Amino acid sequence: MAFTVNEFRSALRGDGARPNLFNVAMTLPTQIANAASASQQITFMARAAQLPGSTVNSVPVMYFGRELKFAGNRTFPEWTVTVINDEDFNIRRVMETWMNELNSHQQNLRAGEFYEARNYQIDGFITQYGKRGEAIKDYTFIGMFPIDISPIELDWGANDQIEEYAITFAYQWWESDTTT
Helix, strand or coil: CCCCHHHHHHHCHHHCCCCCCEEEEECCCCCCCCHHHHHHHHHHHEEECCCCCCEEEEEEEEECCEEEEEEEEEECCCEEEEEECCCCCHHHHHHHHHHHHHCCCCCCCCCHHHCCHHHHCEEEEEEEECCCCCEEEEEEEEEEEEEEECCCCCCCCCCCCCCEEEEEEECCEEEECCCC
């Protein structure tokens, strides 16, 4: 046998990281009414999110019938946050307004205050915590904005449940303690 259970146990630092110990934070665009209160609420109402991933694409080049691969450009997948809805709908209202300011429903226009990316793109943050409450990993999403708000399912048979919905964000890149 290549290893023992005791070797595995000693190699697993802190009994492993737990996916339920995290915090999401973002300061929403101040041009939107109630954005400050929604920024505070999202810290508590963000029920699920992901630590980000990234992909370095390969560039195939053919040479004498053989495919050679070289490192290409990095891409960053969209980031989705699942939000618990309360009866004031504040976070959802702010997100709907933000998206409408980016591209209105009827006129296909962007609001004047959001004409430039620096006015509508924000930075978002997710922190993973250890079991003693210390931050063990931080990520910053640079230049993010919402691109999708999922529907909220309504159902007469959905007793003893609280509504949830997902917000998907596009962003430019992420940074952490392992990036410069």
